[in-house]
Amino acid sequence: MNVLNLVHAFFGDGAHWHGYDGIPTRLAEHIGYSLEALLIAAVIGLPVGLVTGHYGRGGNALALIATAGRALPSFGLLVLMVLWIGLGLLPVMIPLVVLAVPPILVTTYEAVRTVDPSPVDAARGMGMSEARVLFRVEVPVALPLILSGLRTAAVQIISTATIAAYVGLGGLGRYIIDGLYQRDYEKVVGGAALVAGLALVTLLLFWAAARVTVSRGVRRST
Amino acid sequence: MIRIDAVTKRYDDGTVAVDRLSLEIPDHAITVLVGPSGCGKTTTLRMINRMVEPTEGSILLDGADIRQQPVNSLRRSMGYVIQNAGLFQHRTILDNIATVPRLLGWTKQKARGRAAELMARVGLDASLAKRYPYQLSGGQQQRVGVARALAADPPVLLMDEPFSAVDPVVRKGLQDELLRIQDELGKTIVFVTHDIDEAIKLGTMVAVLREGGRLAQFAPPAELLSAPADAFVEDFLGADRGIRRLSFFPSDALELATAPLVPLDADADRLAAAADAPYLLVTDADGRPLGWAEPGAPLDRDRLLDHGRPFRPGTDSLRTALDGAVLSPTGWAVAVDGDGRAVGVVSQQAVGEAIRAAHGRAGAEAKAAR
Numbered sequence: 001m002n003v004l005n006l007v008h009a010f011f012g013d014g015a016h017w018h019g020y021d022g023i024p025t026r027l028a029e030h031i032g033y034s035l036e037a038l039l040i041a042a043v044i045g046l047p048v049g050l051v052t053g054h055y056g057r058g059g060n061a062l063a064l065i066a067t068a069g070r071a072l073p074s075f076g077l078l079v080l081m082v083l084w085i086g087l088g089l090l091p092v093m094i095p096l097v098v099l100a101v102p103p104i105l106v107t108t109y110e111a112v113r114t115v116d117p118s119p120v121d122a123a124r125g126m127g128m129s130e131a132r133v134l135f136r137v138e139v140p141v142a143l144p145l146i147l148s149g150l151r152t153a154a155v156q157i158i159s160t161a162t163i164a165a166y167v168g169l170g171g172l173g174r175y176i177i178d179g180l181y182q183r184d185y186e187k188v189v190g191g192a193a194l195v196a197g198l199a200l201v202t203l204l205l206f207w208a209a210a211r212v213t214v215s216r217g218v219r220r221s222t
Numbered sequence: 223m224i225r226i227d228a229v230t231k232r233y234d235d236g237t238v239a240v241d242r243l244s245l246e247i248p249d250h251a252i253t254v255l256v257g258p259s260g261c262g263k264t265t266t267l268r269m270i271n272r273m274v275e276p277t278e279g280s281i282l283l284d285g286a287d288i289r290q291q292p293v294n295s296l297r298r299s300m301g302y303v304i305q306n307a308g309l310f311q312h313r314t315i316l317d318n319i320a321t322v323p324r325l326l327g328w329t330k331q332k333a334r335g336r337a338a339e340l341m342a343r344v345g346l347d348a349s350l351a352k353r354y355p356y357q358l359s360g361g362q363q364q365r366v367g368v369a370r371a372l373a374a375d376p377p378v379l380l381m382d383e384p385f386s387a388v389d390p391v392v393r394k395g396l397q398d399e400l401l402r403i404q405d406e407l408g409k410t411i412v413f414v415t416h417d418i419d420e421a422i423k424l425g426t427m428v429a430v431l432r433e434g435g436r437l438a439q440f441a442p443p444a445e446l447l448s449a450p451a452d453a454f455v456e457d458f459l460g461a462d463r464g465i466r467r468l469s470f471f472p473s474d475a476l477e478l479a480t481a482p483l484v485p486l487d488a489d490a491d492r493l494a495a496a497a498d499a500p501y502l503l504v505t506d507a508d509g510r511p512l513g514w515a516e517p518g519a520p521l522d523r524d525r526l527l528d529h530g531r532p533f534r535p536g537t538d539s540l541r542t543a544l545d546g547a548v549l550s551p552t553g554w555a556v557a558v559d560g561d562g563r564a565v566g567v568v569s570q571q572a573v574g575e576a577i578r579a580a581h582g583r584a585g586a587e588a589k590a591a592r
């Protein structure tokens with residue numbers, strides 16, 4: 001039986017569309033975990049990235065933190081967290097946030113740091129406050145890169161959020177783990193396809209967000 | 223008036239960029255800071271709007287230390303134009319120009335109205351208003367930079383090599399435009415350049431700086447050319463300063479000969495009357511010059527010698543008159559009025575005498591001034 005047949009069988013089975021283990025429920029759980037993790041990572045990564053990028057300082061420290069964050073295996077971290085704080089949502093959120101902060105932080109820092117210095121100089125020279133320089137001059141120009149950092153983080157979170165199922169939580173990981181345990185490959189492949197589809201939709205949403213928020217003058221000149 | 227009072231700037235790494243510089247920058251005039259690369263021009267300019275803080279000394283604006291008012295309100299009262307314009311690429315041209323009025327709290331509508339006025343003032347077509355900076359040429363971007371600096375009508379304008387990144391033809395256009403705008407607005411302008419020709423063309427006063435940020439000479443351009451303070455200034459002025467100095471001598475004292483002017487359809491009597499002239503300047507029915515002819519021969523429009531570039535007495539300088547005489551195949555320059563009609567001719571010798579006379583007068587004036 002090939003993969004396409006498995007996918008077809010999984011989505012064709014009416015039983016997979018209802019109840020606590022139905023696709024809508026699992027999808028909603030998965031989106032919920034992912035959004036929460038992305039939000040926390042953004043709240044940490046964006047301000048730090050913006051400020052360090054604006055002053056052009058702390059790049060080395062950031063690179064170090066980012067490398068460390070990337071080097072930590074998410075699954076290992078999950079096991080560690082469960083041993084340490086027990087079951088629940090928190091031990092799942094920690095590895096997801098650790099995974100997502102580096103791309104947001106590093107890309108935001110680089111995006112702001114590499115903004116052309118002459119408009120920034122002109123802005124200061126005409127009497128803009130530092131906050132205004134950052135938000136009115138640097139961020140609009142850095143926005144495409146900043147969004148790409150968030151996009152990378154979002155996609156990584158979505159694929160990694162499957163680990164929640166290991167510790168008894170829901171999400172699309174349920175299909176994969178349960179499927180493997182029950183040797184129900186239809187379920188495994190169906191779950192994987194859902195994760196991939198969700199990642200694709202996320203890419204599309206970020207593309208649309210960039211279309212709406214990035215100025216035409218920036219889109220065309222970079 | 224801006225007074226720079228014994229100002230020294232030492233950067234953190236120990237570089238002394240400006241060394242005990244004192245300058246009185248006159249109101250409603252263009253003061254140019256000129257000098258070789260690294261001599262502290264930008265540093266001096268940026269100390270005026272506190273983008274750089276002096277290590278020692280003080281800068282006074284209308285008698286008050288510039289450190290007495292909040293830095294951002296000081297900067298909003300001074301237009302600032304930099305080399306590559308530094309436009310905001312995410313904003314339209316109109317909104318770029320409206321930046322400072324918006325900072326000052328004007329409504330969007332009023333700020334944009336003002337921006338549209340300024341576009342006209344600096345010679346930008348209204349159709350460019352909705353464009354983004356990437357859609358403009360370098361020269362147009364620089365005009366936007368000037369308009370943006372003028373938007374809130376600041377009394378002071380600081381310009382750091384604003385025209386040095388564009389080609390010579392566009393640069394000349396921008397310089398002429400600046401002089402025209404200055405005629406209308408009378409701002410106090412501090413203009414940084416490393417181009418001595420630009421300094422002489424634009425400056426009411428020119429400050430020549432030497433390496434290490436020390437003042438070599440502060441004088442009006444004509445005086446700089448006639449009496450450089452030392453070998454450094456003389457060297458910096460370049461080889462042909464004698465010729466360039468002629469730009470400051472008016473040509474209205476030249477004695478014009480009118481006898482050699484003859485219309486193409488002149489009759490025999492008229493030609494006989496001009497027979498003593500070494501050459502005849504042949505004009506068309508409206509009096510515009512056509513070219514030179516040898517006296518005695520019949521006038522033939524196709525066999526005239528090119529009359530070279532004419533000059534306008536009173537408007538053009540002795541430099542232009544001399545240039546016309548040197549370029550003319552006969553050694554005579556053609557003088558024309560505002561409509562391009564020939565009003566006389568003048569020989570190289572006569573221009574030479576006028577130059578000697580002008581030097582004599584300038585020397586006497588300089589002596590009297592001392």
Ligand SMILES: Nc1ncnc2c1ncn2[C@@H]1O[C@H](COP(=O)(O)OP(=O)(O)OP(=O)(O)O)[C@@H](O)[C@H]1O
Nearest residue numbers: 233235237239258259260261262263264265266416
């Ligand atoms: N932030 C800084 N830190 C240390 N040294 C500096 C700094 N800015 C400028 N300098 C030094 O100060 C000196 C004067 O620099 P400045 O930029 O004022 O020169 P300039 O006359 O504008 O030169 P240019 O014509 O090349 O623009 C130079 O030796 C320069 O290297």
Ligand SMILES: [Mg+2]
Nearest residue numbers: 263264265382
């Ligand atoms: Mg400079």
